[in-house]
Amino acid sequence: MNATPAVTRPLAEWISSLKxxxxxxxxxxxxxxxxxxxxxxxxxxxxHETVDRALAAVTLFSGPEQASVIxxxxxxxxxxxxxxxxxxxxxxxxxxxxxxxxxxxxGPVASAILAVAEHRPVSGEDFLAAQIVGVEVACRIGNxxxxxxxxxxxxxxxxxxxxxxxxxxxxxxxxxxxxxxxALGIAATQASGLRExxxxxxxxxxPGRAAQNGAMAAYLAExxxxxxxxxxxxxxxxxxxxxxxQDYAEILDGLGTRWEASLNSYKPYACGIVIHPTIDGCCQxxxxxxxxxxxxxxxxxxxxxxxxxxxxxxxxxxGLEGKFSVFHAAATALLRGDGSPTAFTDEVVRAPxxxxxxxxxxxxxxxxxxxxxxxxxxxxxxxxxxEKSVAHAIGSLxxxxxxxxxxxxxxxxxxxxxxxxxxxDLLAAAWTLPGLADVGSLARLSQTEAAAGRGAA
Amino acid sequence: MNATPAVTRPLAEWISSLKxxxxxxxxxxxxxxxxxxxxxxxxxxxxHETVDRALAAVTLFSGPEQASVIxxxxxxxxxxxxxxxxxxxxxxxxxxxxxxxxxxxxGPVASAILAVAEHRPVSGEDFLAAQIVGVEVACRIGNxxxxxxxxxxxxxxxxxxxxxxxxxxxxxxxxxxxxxxxALGIAATQASGLRExxxxxxxxxxPGRAAQNGAMAAYLAExxxxxxxxxxxxxxxxxxxxxxxQDYAEILDGLGTRWEASLNSYKPYACGIVIHPTIDGCCQxxxxxxxxxxxxxxxxxxxxxxxxxxxxxxxxxxGLEGKFSVFHAAATALLRGDGSPTAFTDEVVRAPxxxxxxxxxxxxxxxxxxxxxxxxxxxxxxxxxxEKSVAHAIGSLxxxxxxxxxxxxxxxxxxxxxxxxxxxDLLAAAWTLPGLADVGSLARLSQTEAAAGRGAA
Numbered sequence: 001m002n003a004t005p006a007v008t009r010p011l012a013e014w015i016s017s018l019k020x021x022x023x024x025x026x027x028x029x030x031x032x033x034x035x036x037x038x039x040x041x042x043x044x045x046x047x048h049e050t051v052d053r054a055l056a057a058v059t060l061f062s063g064p065e066q067a068s069v070i071x072x073x074x075x076x077x078x079x080x081x082x083x084x085x086x087x088x089x090x091x092x093x094x095x096x097x098x099x100x101x102x103x104x105x106x107g108p109v110a111s112a113i114l115a116v117a118e119h120r121p122v123s124g125e126d127f128l129a130a131q132i133v134g135v136e137v138a139c140r141i142g143n144x145x146x147x148x149x150x151x152x153x154x155x156x157x158x159x160x161x162x163x164x165x166x167x168x169x170x171x172x173x174x175x176x177x178x179x180x181x182x183a184l185g186i187a188a189t190q191a192s193g194l195r196e197x198x199x200x201x202x203x204x205x206x207p208g209r210a211a212q213n214g215a216m217a218a219y220l221a222e223x224x225x226x227x228x229x230x231x232x233x234x235x236x237x238x239x240x241x242x243x244x245x246q247d248y249a250e251i252l253d254g255l256g257t258r259w260e261a262s263l264n265s266y267k268p269y270a271c272g273i274v275i276h277p278t279i280d281g282c283c284q285x286x287x288x289x290x291x292x293x294x295x296x297x298x299x300x301x302x303x304x305x306x307x308x309x310x311x312x313x314x315x316x317x318x319g320l321e322g323k324f325s326v327f328h329a330a331a332t333a334l335l336r337g338d339g340s341p342t343a344f345t346d347e348v349v350r351a352p353x354x355x356x357x358x359x360x361x362x363x364x365x366x367x368x369x370x371x372x373x374x375x376x377x378x379x380x381x382x383x384x385x386x387e388k389s390v391a392h393a394i395g396s397l398x399x400x401x402x403x404x405x406x407x408x409x410x411x412x413x414x415x416x417x418x419x420x421x422x423x424x425d426l427l428a429a430a431w432t433l434p435g436l437a438d439v440g441s442l443a444r445l446s447q448t449e450a451a452a453g454r455g456a457a
Numbered sequence: 458m459n460a461t462p463a464v465t466r467p468l469a470e471w472i473s474s475l476k477x478x479x480x481x482x483x484x485x486x487x488x489x490x491x492x493x494x495x496x497x498x499x500x501x502x503x504x505h506e507t508v509d510r511a512l513a514a515v516t517l518f519s520g521p522e523q524a525s526v527i528x529x530x531x532x533x534x535x536x537x538x539x540x541x542x543x544x545x546x547x548x549x550x551x552x553x554x555x556x557x558x559x560x561x562x563x564g565p566v567a568s569a570i571l572a573v574a575e576h577r578p579v580s581g582e583d584f585l586a587a588q589i590v591g592v593e594v595a596c597r598i599g600n601x602x603x604x605x606x607x608x609x610x611x612x613x614x615x616x617x618x619x620x621x622x623x624x625x626x627x628x629x630x631x632x633x634x635x636x637x638x639x640a641l642g643i644a645a646t647q648a649s650g651l652r653e654x655x656x657x658x659x660x661x662x663x664p665g666r667a668a669q670n671g672a673m674a675a676y677l678a679e680x681x682x683x684x685x686x687x688x689x690x691x692x693x694x695x696x697x698x699x700x701x702x703q704d705y706a707e708i709l710d711g712l713g714t715r716w717e718a719s720l721n722s723y724k725p726y727a728c729g730i731v732i733h734p735t736i737d738g739c740c741q742x743x744x745x746x747x748x749x750x751x752x753x754x755x756x757x758x759x760x761x762x763x764x765x766x767x768x769x770x771x772x773x774x775x776g777l778e779g780k781f782s783v784f785h786a787a788a789t790a791l792l793r794g795d796g797s798p799t800a801f802t803d804e805v806v807r808a809p810x811x812x813x814x815x816x817x818x819x820x821x822x823x824x825x826x827x828x829x830x831x832x833x834x835x836x837x838x839x840x841x842x843x844e845k846s847v848a849h850a851i852g853s854l855x856x857x858x859x860x861x862x863x864x865x866x867x868x869x870x871x872x873x874x875x876x877x878x879x880x881x882d883l884l885a886a887a888w889t890l891p892g893l894a895d896v897g898s899l900a901r902l903s904q905t906e907a908a909a910g911r912g913a914a
Contacts, residue, residue, distance in 0.1 A: 153693035236610035
């Protein structure tokens with residue numbers, strides 16, 4: 001019955017024993033980019049009404065003011081800060097993506113450890129190692145069960161993110177291998193998040209709750225709260241109960257030498273990654289068409305079936321729904337050259353010119369087109385046809401955002417929330433992460449003036 | 458794609474529109490028994506080390522002292538009180554059971570609403586209606602997916618309990634049908650709890666977290682945090698993602714006329730329900746054998762296969778593991794006539810006389826034996842054989858505990874924690890639930906002296 005070799009315990013041993021000095025410069029540098037992208041997104045999303053509403057509900061129950069709500073004035077207890085920051089970082093659908101699994105790993109992991117770091121001071125070196133380990137754990141568990149797990153309907157960012165958060169916080173608490181194993185078990189039994197929630201506020205709730213639940217798992221384990229020692233691989237463990245595929249080699253093979261955490265990518269557009277080739281191609285077409293954009297008769301997309309499965313909403317009514325409409329995204333890219341958060345507001349989704357063009361967009365599916373590609377044909381009213389093929393969207397591993405593009409993305413979105421001066425200060429500070437004595441200072445620096453002043457007092 | 462008729466929304470309409478006066482006296486009376494049994498268990502379990510450790514972890518993050526930790530001195534915010542009380546009420550495996558699904562429904566539901574009731578005062582009439590509705594929702598959703606869902610490895614008490622807690626708290630907050638639908642959605646996307654955790658502290662974590670998460674779902678919905686409107690029945694909703702069986706008629710048919718909440722049962726023994734026939738039979742055999750108990754050569758059990766699947770541990774090492782060993786349970790029943798919490802301590806599990814008899818117990822499975830039955834053959838050293846068949850264990854729907862037996866169970870376990878005088882006061886108060894002006898008073902009355910004095914001040 002227990003024929004499966006141990007998975008959870010060896011993983012926990014690796015989590016608890018890795019030293020920051022074991023990390024190569026390359027892995028560290030990738031980790032800093034992950035952190036910086038996450039922080040920009042968390043600030044950028046901080047004023048979204050999804051965050052307002054979550055805060056309105058939880059503030060009543062929050063404990064001591066231990067940690068900052070990023071990009072705002074409020075301070076909450078560690079767990080609630082992890083929840084809210086996880087929501088903020090994902091609410092614009094602008095965060096990082098582990099392309100092999102479509103996991104957005106930083107939300108659960110970084111939201112958990114930054115909140116903890118404000119309460120138990122952590123050096124940049126230890127923080128970075130914890131983040132990298134947490135991202136690695138989430139992505140490797142994801143590899144073990146993807147795509148079956150995702151196809152069944154699980155939002156893999158939440159279900160694997162809770163393990164990543166538990167692993168990362170276990171490191172910050174200095175848990176030994178046994179307690180880290182328990183923390184992974186307490187995470188496993190909270191793994192949740194349904195894809196049915198896409199297009200509602202609950203989608204960004206998933207990484208937030210994964211951050212909170214993973215962090216709590218580590219604190220419970222620290223207090224001696226025990227759990228299964230085989231929570232991932234047992235016959236009734238995570239991988240079998242939540243997936244038909246269990247490739248455990250993906251979890252353990254090459255730990256510490258082959259890094260999934262270095263395969264993270266950063267979106268240039270604030271929506272589901274499968275729409276990115278379309279936006280990329282439509283932005284290019286807009287530049288080529290010039291004034292002819294006004295003469296578009298029809299737009300034909302040829303895409304992988306997953307694109308329509310995930311983002312096939314033909315008549316989105318809200319900004320959130322717009323993120324799940326390749327038709328809306330094509331229209332905003334062609335008419336406004338925009339795939340940033342401002343392309344996915346309620347106003348833009350309801351704008352008559354956008355709706356008019358959106359309704360001229362058709363899509364056909366073709367399994368021979370890669371998920372990362374698209375073929376676009378624009379037909380003008382005078383009969384001319386312009387074609388555009390995108391083989392790899394900008395932001396993919398083949399065309400990663402440069403550091404300068406990451407910086408622009410950071411400032412473009414965060415300046416709208418905390419002002420450009422503070423945004424640039426925060427950006428500069430984020431690059432210094434590996435050498436910081438106290439990472440919590442970054443969270444406080446992200447806050448808007450009122451709280452930042454209070455935090456410094 | 459959306460061919461399934463609506464389930465979640467009609468359920469939410471029923472939840473939000475039912476009036477306490479719609480409940481028959483019989484349904485109310487059953488609800489009071491459910492509450493009383495739950496309260497006794499929550500007090501009885503309050504000093505378990507599982508609770509100590511959970512409290513040690515969460516206290517650091519708890520908000521204002523809004524609600525009582527039942528049977529102790531601490532006060533926590535509503536959400537953490539719901540968590541801890543849910544753990545306490547299940548930790549002795551002594552709580553209620555909806556036999557059709559093996560759901561323990563009161564833990565998630567009552568733990569959530571009693572904590573809320575201390576913060577937003579609630580009358581006994583409204584509280585009882587909320588509890589009955591919450592239990593009904595959890596059990597009906599359970600019926601829709603049981604047994605496939607449970608067989609896959611889900612701890613159904615946690616996965617359906619979160620809906621029950623969300624439904625019950627939605628009523629206390631006065632949410633309309635739309636917001637109640639959201640609350641059910643926020644619950645659905647947190648449905649979790651693996652059977653792999655049985656025998657560890659995480660098992661009782663499940664009803665606790667379900668109480669907390671369900672309550673939070675309702676508060677989030679109240680604040681306008683939206684969710685899917687079809688979280689149960691959508692192609693990627695709860696029932697399809699977490700089960701291969703989806704019998705939606707079980708959720709909606711006869712709502713308000715046929716009551717699952719009235720099919721709740723109460724355990725005479727502090728362990729998994731499938732062992733109860735064995736304990737019942739062995740206690741009867743003990744009475745018949747007298748001094749011959751010391752001459753037992755072997756004990757042969759013939760049971761349904763599920764009994765060994767759930768409780769087949771042959772060499773339990775801890776009290777918790779003892780609850781999952783039909784062999785240990787047979788030994789304590791034969792040697793001590795005990796199936797109460799004192800039969801499942803670390804000490805008793807390790808007692809030499811218990812181990813010696815435990816190792817003489819053998820079990821064979823027989824699908825023709827009902828899950829609620831057992832056939833026991835005791836062979837003595839002189840060759841005599843004594844047989845005992847139990848068709849329905851005490852505590853089952855065919856032999857329910859009387860009110861007097863429920864009272865004895867309440868006092869026996871709670872007096873050990875809060876003393877007999879307070880236990881009897883609390884019992885008397887619990888019977889008056891339907892007429893109480895402020896149900897929160899019961900939670901405060903359950904606390905040990907130090908806090909009770911403070912609460913009254």
